[in-house]
Amino acid sequence: xxxxxxxxxxxxxxxxxxxxxxxxxxxxxxxxxxxxxxxxxxxxxxxxxxxxxxxxxxxxxxxxxxxxxxxxxxxxxxxxxxxxxxxxxxxxxxxxxxxxxxxxxxxxxxxxxxxxxxxxxxxxxxxxxxxxxxxxxxxxxxxxxxxxxxxxxxxxxxxxxxxxxx
Numbered sequence: 001x002x003x004x005x006x007x008x009x010x011x012x013x014x015x016x017x018x019x020x021x022x023x024x025x026x027x028x029x030x031x032x033x034x035x036x037x038x039x040x041x042x043x044x045x046x047x048x049x050x051x052x053x054x055x056x057x058x059x060x061x062x063x064x065x066x067x068x069x070x071x072x073x074x075x076x077x078x079x080x081x082x083x084x085x086x087x088x089x090x091x092x093x094x095x096x097x098x099x100x101x102x103x104x105x106x107x108x109x110x111x112x113x114x115x116x117x118x119x120x121x122x123x124x125x126x127x128x129x130x131x132x133x134x135x136x137x138x139x140x141x142x143x144x145x146x147x148x149x150x151x152x153x154x155x156x157x158x159x160x161x162x163x164x165x166x
Contacts, residue, residue, distance in 0.1 A: 005031050008052065009164040011083075011157070013110065013122055015049035018061045020124045023081065024165065026052040026137060057108050059126040059142050069128040071104050073145050075152065076102065077163050083162040086110065095118040104129070114138045115148045122146035 008026035012019055018034040027034055027049035038048035055074040062121045089099035089112040098113040107129055116123040126142045 005033065009161060011161040013124065013154075014110040014144070015149060017061070018144040018146060020110070020126060020144060020146065022055065022082075022103070022108065023058065024053065024055050024079075041090050043126075057126055059144060060125065061142065062146055065126055065142060067126050069107075071129070072106055074104050079165065080162065083158060086112070086158050087155060087162070090120060090151055090158065093151060118151050119150050120151050120154065 006025050006027060008021040010021060010025075012021045014020060022032045029035070029049050034049060035045050038045040041048060055071045056068065057065070057071060058068045064117040069096070082101060085099070085101050089101060089156045091100060093112050093114045100109060100111045102109045106125075106127055111126075113121045113123075120124040124144045124146055126144070127140075
């Protein structure tokens with residue numbers, strides 16, 4: 001089967017693994033791979049693609065532990081505010097400040113600290129919302145050290161992400 005192309009806005013924080021991603025996947029119902037998969041599943045391409053307006057958090061640690069869950073109540077406006085706060089924190093971290101940012105009642109918390117030499121240290125805590133679609137035993141908090149990243153590159157990536165869903 002041919003691969004299914006997934007589009008939509010995506011922000012990846014971290015340099016490889018560990019990482020945290022905030023994504024709103026969009027599947028093209030005209031994609032040949034999607035149409036083939038839908039046919040094999042016995043559903044229409046539209047049913048197979050599902051809604052394209054649901055934000056997701058994905059997190060992965062080097063030890064193989066991770067979390068993936070949907071945030072159906074999260075709006076583009078909420079993500080825009082979080083993104084603007086992250087851009088402000090990156091600007092502040094470049095001058096020695098730090099910040100802790102929270103999205104969706106703590107489902108994702110990102111801490112930005114200055115690491116000197118125009119770099120920031122990022123950490124994240126991912127907590128699936130209660131009553132979500134996370135399998136039993138996988139719902140606790142997941143803490144991640146995302147590494148030390150260049151402020152300018154990260155700021156450009158966050159700004160590009162912001163423009164992708166504006």
